[in-house]
Amino acid sequence: MNLFKIIDDLQQIDGEAIDRLEHASRRSFISNLGKLGTKAAAVAAPIAVASVFNKATAQSAMAVEVLKFALTLEYLEAEFYTMGLNRSGLIPANRRDMFDQIRKHEVAHVKLLEGALGLTANQNKPNFNFSAAGIDPFASYENFVFLAHAFEDLGVRAYKGQAGNLINDDAILETALRIHSVEARHAAVVRRELSDLRNDPNIKAWITNAEGSPAPIYAGEDNTTHAGVNIMGIAGKSKEAVTEAFDEPLTKEAVLAIAGPFIVM
Amino acid sequence: MSIIKNPFNNPDSPDNQIISRVGRRFFLRSAGLTAVTGAFILGACQDHDMEPDATVDLGSGDIGILNYAYALEQLEAAFYTQVIDMAYSGMTAEERRMLTDIRDHEIIHREFLKAALGTSAIPGLEVNFSSINFNDRASVLGTARVLEDTGVAAYNGAGKYLQDVQFLLVAGKIVSVEARHAAAIRDLLQPRSRYFAGDDVVDANGLDVAKEPAMILADAQPFIETRITANNLPK
Structure with a gap:
C-alpha cells in the first residue's frame, strides 16, 4: 500500500500537477482553517483543487482534502508534544519515554502526510496557541496530560469521521486506518495517566457514555445504534459497557470548531 | 460437541x-x-448444529468480512470470559476491572456482529486455549496482547474490502476500541513506557500493523479448533 500512489498517478497525467497542488492546498488550507478566510477564498479554493485533478478522479480530490485536514491535526499534536518535551521540568523523567514515543509518531505522521501532499517540511504549518482553551498546558504536568488526552481522543474521532470519504481510495484508507489506531493507542495510555494523576478510576482507557472534558470532544459518544442496530441492553450488558465498546466519529466541521481556537494564522 | x-x-x-x-x-x-x-468448548451450549469436521465458510463480500470480524470477536470474548472465570492468582482489583471491561466489550462486539449478520452469521466456533496457562499472569496478559494487536491489524487490513460505508464506519468504531485495549494491556505489562505503542507494532512512518485476512487466520488458527475457510473473502 502506497500513500504516494496518488501523487505518482498525477505526475503521469500532468507533470505540473504537483506545483499546482501545492499552491491549491495552501489556499484551501487557509480558507478552511484561518478564521480570517474570506467567503471568496472559500469558494475559490475547491475550484483550484478541482483544476489540479481535472484529469484525475473525484475520489482522489476528496482524498486530498482528507489528507490536508489530517495534516493540520498532526501539526498541532507534533508541536504540542515537542514543546512539552522541550519544557524543562514539565514531564517527569519516568514519563518522558511514553511522551517521546507519542511525539515520534506525530512527527512521522506529519512527514508522511506532507510527502503525500507534495509539501516541503512545515510548509502548511500554522502557528498554534495551546493556551486558547484557558488552560496553559505547559504550566503543570496535569494540564499537559489533560490537553494531551483531549487532542488524542479528538484525533481518533477525526480520522474515524473521514473513513467514509476514503472508501474508494483503498491505499489511502488503509494508511488512514493505520494512523487512526495509533492515535487510539495514544489516547488509551494518556487517559490512564490522567486517571492516576486525578485519582479518578472513572477515567478509563476507553470512553464511558459521553463522559469527559472538554464536553464537545465527547458529545455523541453515548450513541448505541450502529449500522441500524440498536444494541442497548445487548447480552445483558450495562449502558456503560455498551457505549465503551464503540468509539464514535466526528465530522470535519465539528473537529475544526473544537481545534480552531488553538490555531492562530 | x-x-x-x-x-x-x-x-x-x-x-x-x-x-x-x-x-x-x-x-x-x-x-x-x-x-x-485449557481446552474449552465454546459452542457446546449454542443452538448451531455442526459436524465436528465441518469447515466454516466465512462467505463473500461485506458479509464475509463481517463474519471474519465475528470469528475474531468470538475468540476474544471466549478468552476473556475464561480469564475472568478463572482469575489468575494475584490479579489486582485494577486488573480485574480492566479485564472485566474488556470481556464485556468483546461480548458486545460479538453479539452486535451476530445481530447485524442475522441469518448470514457463521455458527459458534470451537476454541482451543490449551496453550494458555490461565493461572499465570504473564501467560494471560501475553495472550491478551497478541489477541488485541491481532484484532487491530485485522480491522486495519480489512477496512478496504468493505463496500458499504455504514459497515466501514462500524469497523472504525470497533478498531479504535481494540487499539485502546491493546495499549492498556501493554501498559499493564510495561507501565508508562514506549511499549503501549511500541516499535514492534508501529513502524517508522507512525503506522500500526495492517494484515490480510489469510495471515490473521493463520495467526489465530492455534486458538480455533473449528476449521475456517476465507477462500471467498474479497482480495
Missing part, C-alpha cells in the same frame, strides 16, 4: 434423561478440566 448435544435430542425419554445428566456432568467436568488442559 456431538457427545454433549445428542443427549438433549429427546429430553423426555427416561434413558435420555440419564444420558442427559451424564452429558451435563461430562460437559461440566470438561469445563472444569480447563484449569489443567
Whole structure:
C-alpha cells in the first residue's frame, strides 16, 4: 500500500500537477482553517483543487482534502508534544519515554502526510496557541496530560469521521486506518495517566457514555445504534459497557470548531 | 460437541434423561478440566448444529468480512470470559476491572456482529486455549496482547474490502476500541513506557500493523479448533 500512489498517478497525467497542488492546498488550507478566510477564498479554493485533478478522479480530490485536514491535526499534536518535551521540568523523567514515543509518531505522521501532499517540511504549518482553551498546558504536568488526552481522543474521532470519504481510495484508507489506531493507542495510555494523576478510576482507557472534558470532544459518544442496530441492553450488558465498546466519529466541521481556537494564522 | 448435544435430542425419554445428566456432568467436568488442559468448548451450549469436521465458510463480500470480524470477536470474548472465570492468582482489583471491561466489550462486539449478520452469521466456533496457562499472569496478559494487536491489524487490513460505508464506519468504531485495549494491556505489562505503542507494532512512518485476512487466520488458527475457510473473502 502506497500513500504516494496518488501523487505518482498525477505526475503521469500532468507533470505540473504537483506545483499546482501545492499552491491549491495552501489556499484551501487557509480558507478552511484561518478564521480570517474570506467567503471568496472559500469558494475559490475547491475550484483550484478541482483544476489540479481535472484529469484525475473525484475520489482522489476528496482524498486530498482528507489528507490536508489530517495534516493540520498532526501539526498541532507534533508541536504540542515537542514543546512539552522541550519544557524543562514539565514531564517527569519516568514519563518522558511514553511522551517521546507519542511525539515520534506525530512527527512521522506529519512527514508522511506532507510527502503525500507534495509539501516541503512545515510548509502548511500554522502557528498554534495551546493556551486558547484557558488552560496553559505547559504550566503543570496535569494540564499537559489533560490537553494531551483531549487532542488524542479528538484525533481518533477525526480520522474515524473521514473513513467514509476514503472508501474508494483503498491505499489511502488503509494508511488512514493505520494512523487512526495509533492515535487510539495514544489516547488509551494518556487517559490512564490522567486517571492516576486525578485519582479518578472513572477515567478509563476507553470512553464511558459521553463522559469527559472538554464536553464537545465527547458529545455523541453515548450513541448505541450502529449500522441500524440498536444494541442497548445487548447480552445483558450495562449502558456503560455498551457505549465503551464503540468509539464514535466526528465530522470535519465539528473537529475544526473544537481545534480552531488553538490555531492562530 | 456431538457427545454433549445428542443427549438433549429427546429430553423426555427416561434413558435420555440419564444420558442427559451424564452429558451435563461430562460437559461440566470438561469445563472444569480447563484449569489443567485449557481446552474449552465454546459452542457446546449454542443452538448451531455442526459436524465436528465441518469447515466454516466465512462467505463473500461485506458479509464475509463481517463474519471474519465475528470469528475474531468470538475468540476474544471466549478468552476473556475464561480469564475472568478463572482469575489468575494475584490479579489486582485494577486488573480485574480492566479485564472485566474488556470481556464485556468483546461480548458486545460479538453479539452486535451476530445481530447485524442475522441469518448470514457463521455458527459458534470451537476454541482451543490449551496453550494458555490461565493461572499465570504473564501467560494471560501475553495472550491478551497478541489477541488485541491481532484484532487491530485485522480491522486495519480489512477496512478496504468493505463496500458499504455504514459497515466501514462500524469497523472504525470497533478498531479504535481494540487499539485502546491493546495499549492498556501493554501498559499493564510495561507501565508508562514506549511499549503501549511500541516499535514492534508501529513502524517508522507512525503506522500500526495492517494484515490480510489469510495471515490473521493463520495467526489465530492455534486458538480455533473449528476449521475456517476465507477462500471467498474479497482480495
